[in-house]
Amino acid sequence: MMSLPVLREMDKVVCLPRLSRVAVCGGTHGNELSGVYLVREMLKANKKVTDKDEDNSLSVTTLISNPLATQQCRRYVSRDLNRCFTNASLYGPVSDESPYEVIRAQELNATLGPKGSPEAVDLVCDLHNTTSCMGLCVIAYSDSDWICLQIFRHLKRQMPDMQVRYLNYAISGQEAYSLDTVGKHGFGMEIGPQPHGVVRSNIYTTMKLGVQHMLEWVRLFNSGTVFEGGPVDVFTVVQNIDYPRDPETHDITAAVHPQLQDRDFCLLRPDDPLFQTFSGETLRYHGEESLYPFFINESAYYEKNIALLLARKHSVMVPAIGRSRSTEEGHKNMI
């Protein structure tokens, strides 16, 4: 624990229910190997850890989300699994001919959800890697999920040597498409750069620490610790930019500019270099607003027509939070 700032009396503590069931998922994309090997390592240690100490049972489920794609070391077999968790996809009809991932998403929804129901697990942490130079990102669909935001604050405090950022995809719950939306709370833990199909020790270790600190936070929260509030920088996705492409073949005709490559979360200003064509010409950013680029040159996004995404940064005031139904006990520890 790094520091224990004193909770100020005027801080209003938002009380939230205990998080009894947490899921840690890897291999949602079968070639993002840090999560695959971390989940396998956790499964080896314990198929299901049930922590009964301090009268606060915490059940941690670990699973490989897409076993078939993981076995083949591919992102997916038929369809990107992490786009199959919209309500429309989860509750649509399936048959033997449905894509593997659509069927698997419904299975995962039965195991961890149902999405949006009281039976859903309390928290899903879905592990991802990116080829982009993004450090560790907590990716959620909200800038007002205090659980996710406080976990983010905890990771940032506990991993001071790491770039840790909070990304908000402002999409409504029903339309939100990723596995982590099946839980009552959920986020993607995205770490890079790491080529797909590769596990790098430094990235694996960062992810392992990230998961340990996340679970540590949940245990502290469940045991009654109150976490102080404070401001958080949130990057909210605004738009994405595709590669320049040949109008006939649809092949890309330029790569991300060397001055932009690996500069995720460094402000991109109007007229900054954006692409370098394969014949050597520089193409510039013609947007009117300075924005923060991320997922720059992510391998899996070529087929999605995304060369990079752009976000606006704003500050969100996160309230102090504690566990509901035992407030007096909750104040015994303050973080």
Next chain:
Amino acid sequence: MMSLPVLREMDKVVCLPRLSRVAVCGGTHGNELSGVYLVREMLKANKKVTDKDEDNSLSVTTLISNPLATQQCRRYVSRDLNRCFTNASLYGPVSDESPYEVIRAQELNATLGPKGSPEAVDLVCDLHNTTSCMGLCVIAYSDSDWICLQIFRHLKRQMPDMQVRYLNYAISGQEAYSLDTVGKHGFGMEIGPQPHGVVRSNIYTTMKLGVQHMLEWVRLFNSGTVFEGGPVDVFTVVQNIDYPRDPETHDITAAVHPQLQDRDFCLLRPDDPLFQTFSGETLRYHGEESLYPFFINESAYYEKNIALLLARKHSVMVPAIGRSRSTEEGHKNMI
């Protein structure tokens, strides 16, 4: 041209036939994108460049070796194409049920070869990328192919800011398995680090320069330039090392150690860290000889049970070379 050292009189010039037909191949592995986009760019510029100036025609053929894998952005569809050029595979029977790459290898052998015959193209330069931090490597099957070694010397001179190395896989011609063995001379131009399925501007530009300098060298050679001899460091492959694996599942149980990762061609000494297990333990190199590691943590080699390769470094004295059958003209330029 960087320097024009005077050819010493005692240098014996080895005279070799002109290189009239050169092939530049990309997409032998369909997800190694620098070569794919460079070849497409060259094809766009000229389907086939025929250079008739100075009475020295040079025909440069550019092609995508594995169009189906390139289209799917995969290394291969059925089998690694760059292992299909042994004599046994090239001259074995095929049917409609043969793997796509076996058939494609025979097609390429008909276009660029036949391997080992007088009809084969004079030089094949096959473009590759690696996730390993290897800089630019000329990979050949010989430490006495003076054409390849002199091209390597030219690249090293012309690209002083780049790490350029010469790798020798000591395998006999018939058993040599890669596309570049179809030509009378041939080498792989391997550049990294670049994740597969990604094109990075810096790596693309390095490859483009490498190919330009290679073709420039061929034109100089054909026009009668004599290239001085000198010593070359050659890395000859000695052995490879697999990841530690679970004896039952065969899953890897460790990643390359963070102190070894990205340290390709830095001497690995007995007892140096080699792997870090997923539970955090350091495993050390137990070899008796200090050797040079390369292809450290190459994505495509997980399935080949190779975590890294090891090479011995030795110095080869490359003779001065010039074009045969016009020696007096050959001496008019000296490099």
